[in-house]
Amino acid sequence: MSSLHLPLIHLDAELVAIDKPPGLLVHPSQLDAHEQVTAVQLLRAQLDAPVWPLHRLDKATSGVLLFGRSVEVARTWGRAFEAGRVRKRYLALVRGWPAEIGCTQQPLARDPERPSAGQPHLPACTRWRRLACFEWPFQVDARHASSRYALVEVEPTTGRRHQIRRHFKQLGHPLVGDSTHGKGAHNRAVARWLGHSRLWLHALALEWTDGPRPLRLAAPCGPEWQGLLPAGAATHNLPPMPDLPTDSPRCCDTSPSP
Incomplete structure (x- = not known):
């Protein structure tokens, strides 16, 4: 992967964004000390200039990854991410059929690699x-002749490590392909059915519309997603996520902090 040319989806004097492929670390990690190649390293070589990652994507996650081209830009955007001003949208394939719309605010342990x-x-x-929603004609659980999965759009309004993956595990709908928080039998069965093995999580879009310079970025899904996507999703033209029903807890206010 050291010769990989990263696909650029945005480039200007202050920012650069790539469509990160799955399997690539953003930066060196003690948990993957054997990995010699990172997105930071590749992009610096590709641009022949320093870059600073502005947020995180898990190694197995694909999609929009944004970098600053100066310390000042990185500091400004870092504060925006921490304050929840930057909206992030993901696509995920999960086990079962979750509610049509919903929100969870379960607190998460700081370090997902340690006992909570x-x-x-x-x-x-x-x-x-x-x-x-999908019901595919293969058996994973002995109680059922078929297996159910769903495609969901996800918007985390905080940025905890493995947040989407841990929250959906808590909901009883773990992400397909998640070797840490999912179930191997389902991961293998879906890989055979779809002909592709991966963590089914893609960072579809990122936007900061009320910042000093409004920015909207998107990374189209790879070909392995195409058979799963409804109209609009493949080109990141999904309508705004609807409000929760009035009887649902208003746990996820996405309005910017003052």
Whole structure:
């Protein structure tokens, strides 16, 4: 992967964004100390200039990844991400059929790699909208002759590590292809059915519309997603996520902080 040319989806004097392929670390990590190639390293070589990652994507996640081209830009955007001003939208394939729309605000332990007992738990909030339901004719659970999955659009309004993956596990709808928080039998069965093995999580779009310079970025899904996508999703033209029903907890206010 050291010769990989990263696809650019935005480039100007201050910012650069790539469509990160799955399987690529953003920056060096002690958890993957054997990995010698990172997105930061590749992009610096590709541009022959320094860059600073402005947010995180898990190694197995694909999609929009934004970098600053100066320390000042990185600082400004870093504060915006921390304040929740930058909206991020993902597509995910999950087990089962979750509610059509919903929101969870279950606090998450700071470090997902360690036992949660004794750790501080941080506020975390994730909204979702179900886009499509599937019932595929293969058996994973002995109780059922077929297996159910759903495509969801997800908007995390906080940025905890593995937030989407952990929240959907808590909801009983773990992401397909998640070797840490999912179930291997389902991961293998879907990989055979779709002919592709991956974590089914893609960072579809990112936007900061009330910043000093409004920006909207999007990364189209790879070809492995095409058979799953409803109209509009493939070209990131989904309508705005609807409000929750009035009897649902208003846990995910996405309005910018003052």
